[in-house]
Amino acid sequence: MNPRVQPRLFRPLDGLLIALILVSAAWTLPWMRTAIGKTAIVKVSGKKVMRLDLKGPERYAMVMGSEGPIDLEWGEKGVRVLKAPCANPICVRTGFILHQGNRIVCVPSRLEVEVVSGAGSIASLDGVTF
Amino acid sequence: MRIVLSIFCLGAVLAGCRSDVREDRWLAMDTEFSVTLHGRGKISPEKAFAVLHAEASRLEQRFSDYLPGSDLNRLRGEAGDTLRPDAEQALLFGLAESLSLGSHGRFDVTLGRLKHAYGLGSGEVNRVPSEAEIAHILQDNPVFQGDTVLVKPPFHLLPDGRLAILRDSLEFDFGAIAKGYTIGRLSTLLDSMGFRAHLVSAGGDMFCGGEKPKGSWRVGIRHPRLADSVCGVLKFDSSMAISTSGDYERCFFVNGVRYHHILDPSTGKPARPYCAVTVIGRGSLIADGLSTTLFVVGPERAGALLKTYSAEALWIRENPDASLCAIVSPGFTKHLKSLSIPPCKRS
Numbered sequence: 001m002n003p004r005v006q007p008r009l010f011r012p013l014d015g016l017l018i019a020l021i022l023v024s025a026a027w028t029l030p031w032m033r034t035a036i037g038k039t040a041i042v043k044v045s046g047k048k049v050m051r052l053d054l055k056g057p058e059r060y061a062m063v064m065g066s067e068g069p070i071d072l073e074w075g076e077k078g079v080r081v082l083k084a085p086c087a088n089p090i091c092v093r094t095g096f097i098l099h100q101g102n103r104i105v106c107v108p109s110r111l112e113v114e115v116v117s118g119a120g121s122i123a124s125l126d127g128v129t130f
Numbered sequence: 131m132r133i134v135l136s137i138f139c140l141g142a143v144l145a146g147c148r149s150d151v152r153e154d155r156w157l158a159m160d161t162e163f164s165v166t167l168h169g170r171g172k173i174s175p176e177k178a179f180a181v182l183h184a185e186a187s188r189l190e191q192r193f194s195d196y197l198p199g200s201d202l203n204r205l206r207g208e209a210g211d212t213l214r215p216d217a218e219q220a221l222l223f224g225l226a227e228s229l230s231l232g233s234h235g236r237f238d239v240t241l242g243r244l245k246h247a248y249g250l251g252s253g254e255v256n257r258v259p260s261e262a263e264i265a266h267i268l269q270d271n272p273v274f275q276g277d278t279v280l281v282k283p284p285f286h287l288l289p290d291g292r293l294a295i296l297r298d299s300l301e302f303d304f305g306a307i308a309k310g311y312t313i314g315r316l317s318t319l320l321d322s323m324g325f326r327a328h329l330v331s332a333g334g335d336m337f338c339g340g341e342k343p344k345g346s347w348r349v350g351i352r353h354p355r356l357a358d359s360v361c362g363v364l365k366f367d368s369s370m371a372i373s374t375s376g377d378y379e380r381c382f383f384v385n386g387v388r389y390h391h392i393l394d395p396s397t398g399k400p401a402r403p404y405c406a407v408t409v410i411g412r413g414s415l416i417a418d419g420l421s422t423t424l425f426v427v428g429p430e431r432a433g434a435l436l437k438t439y440s441a442e443a444l445w446i447r448e449n450p451d452a453s454l455c456a457i458v459s460p461g462f463t464k465h466l467k468s469l470s471i472p473p474c475k476r477s
Contacts (some may be wrong), residue, residue: 051468053359126166126342128360129374129408130334130352 037100037115038124040079042072045110052079054098054115065109072113079113081106133146142381154179157187159194159309160252161333165316168343171324173228178323181466182316189315192218193308195242195301196252202302207295215293225285225415230283232435237423238395242301243267250391251267256382264398305391310373310418313337317414330414335373335421337414338366348467354378354454356445361454362444362469364410370465373417375425376406392425401426405448410465411441429457447474 042050042063049063050072058075060082068085079081081091084106091106097115104113152175155164163186167175194200207213215223229237244267245251247259259267284297309332317339320328326340329347339345346367348468350360354376364372377400381390394401416439424432429445434444442462447455453472458466 048468050470051363052470053356056356056359105192125348125350125360125363126329126338127331127336128334128350128352128365129336129372130376130379 036098037078037102040074040097040113040115043112043114046112065106065111067109070106070109070111073108078102079115080104081111081113084109084111107111131162154182156183156186158183159190159312159332160196161289161309163316164329164331165320167320167325168327169325169422171320173323174181175325178320178325181319181323185315185319186312189308189312193222193304193311195303195305202304205293206300209296209298211295213293213295214287214291215461217291220287220291220293222304222311222415223285225294225419226304227285227287227306229419229435232438233423235283235395236426237419238283239302239304239306240297240300241393241395242303244393244395244398245303245391248389248391248393250380256389258384268395268398301429306375306422307419309333309335310371310413310415313371313414313418334379335371335414335418337369337371339369341368349445351408351469352376352378352406353470354448361446361471363467364408364465365467366410366465369412371411371414371417372407372408373414374406374408375421377401378405392422394426403447403449404428405443405454406446408444409441410443410462411439417441429459432459444469446471 038054040052040054041048042052044063044065050061052074054071054074055076058073061072062069063072065084070084071082073080073082075078080094080096081089081104084091086106086108091111094104094125097104097113100115102115105111148171152167154163155162157163165179165182167178171178173257180301191197191203195202197203201219205215205219206214217335226237226239244264246254247263247267249256282296284300286296288294313330313332313335314337316330317328317337320330320339327342328339330337330339334352336349340350346365349364349366349372351362351363351364351374353359355378359377375392377388377390377392379391381433383389383390388400390400392401393399404425407421407425409424411417411420418444420435420439420441423435423446424443427435429443432443436459442459444459444462444466445457447457449455454471456469457474
């Protein structure tokens with residue numbers, strides 16, 4: 001009786017496949033990190049009212065929420081709500097947000113601020129007219 | 131298992147394949163040109179870029195006002211003379227005359243002396259001319275008589291293509307239209323070389339050619355007072371020319387007052403109160419000329435010009451308290467995806 005031939009666990013080509021997988025995985029790692037956003041979108045009642053460029057010196061603006069004026073500050077540190085006409089201003093206590101996907105929501109004022117991947121930032125544009 | 135792994139790897143590799151985008155930048159006409167190609171053409175991108183460099187260089191030699199031997203500088207005559215420009219020059223003179231007539235003299239390609247008085251020419255030292263000096267220069271300009279602006283430009287393109295000179299010692303300055311014409315020429319060449327989807331830019335004026343293979347063309351509008359920021363984003367699904375004229379380009383300050391290169395022919399001074407005008411239209415030559423014209427004309431009297439040239443515009447005004455506000459023509463909003471400058475209050 002012939003001895004039973006055990007299948008080999010690895011063959012030479014498998015090494016190449018594994019290497020390819022590892023390289024692919026390493027390549028996609030930077031995409032999986034939560035990157036610093038370059039732009040923040042400000043919406044009131046679901047309507048976009050401002051697009052803030054998160055670079056350069058601090059800047060300030062006021063947007064009109066449904067309960068009254070809301071003061072915003074933005075710059076390299078991110079964007080934050082400085083002052084809001086809410087009894088319990090959670091949005092103010094949130095402080096700065098800077099990373100893609102971070103959000104500040106002020107329900108009474110129907111305000112949303114979201115840091116996005118840079119859509120609208122100079123880097124994501126085909127060109128800038130000046 | 132091996133098949134699954136193979137498919138996974140192939141997918142990972144294919145996902146990494148980036149679209150065929152090539153870019154080139156170079157200096158010409160005293161500004162930076164850039165060209166972005168999406169997809170492939172009939173020849174290699176390198177050969178295409180070489181063709182574009184040569185064409186930009188040819189047109190610089192033709193239309194430059196700062197190259198002493200340029201074709202434009204050789205086109206001189208005295209009142210009563212008729213010159214014979216070639217077809218390319220005639221096209222630009224025709225538009226210059228048309229914009230001058232359409233804007234009642236607010237667009238003028240013969241303001242060379244005034245520009246030099248401010249030291250705004252290439253390599254010149256900036257200065258503020260005296261009121262008397264400005265008045266003297268304008269006095270020599272027969273387009274203006276006191277407060278009345280005559281509509282007749284100091285030259286006229288005759289039906290047979292000859293150029294009638296109506297004033298002595300005219301200095302032509304095609305700075306407001308030569309870039310636009312060049313962008314259009316480069317775009318036409320790219321089309322002929324098979325690069326249908328392309329973006330040609332020169333000093334902030336640009337032409338988005340064809341349809342982008344993925345997504346839409348997205349063009350930012352520079353914030354007039356924050357150099358590295360955009361104040362708005364435009365989106366186009368097909369070809370469009372975009373041109374901006376701003377008081378932040380070629381400007382200087384004296385005692386806190388900004389002096390810039392867009393001069394109002396009726397006053398001889400930098401045009402105010404608008405600090406930036408962006409025009410979108412089908413052709414880069416017209417968009418370029420219109421952005422300068424509309425900067426001086428303002429939105430109140432722009433309706434006929436916009437209609438004539440099928441263009442749309444955005445004006446950004448600087449108020450006395452240094453705040454900014456925006457005025458947008460109706461068709462412009464269709465392409466405007468965002469604008470962080472509030473609308474101007476109606477006066």
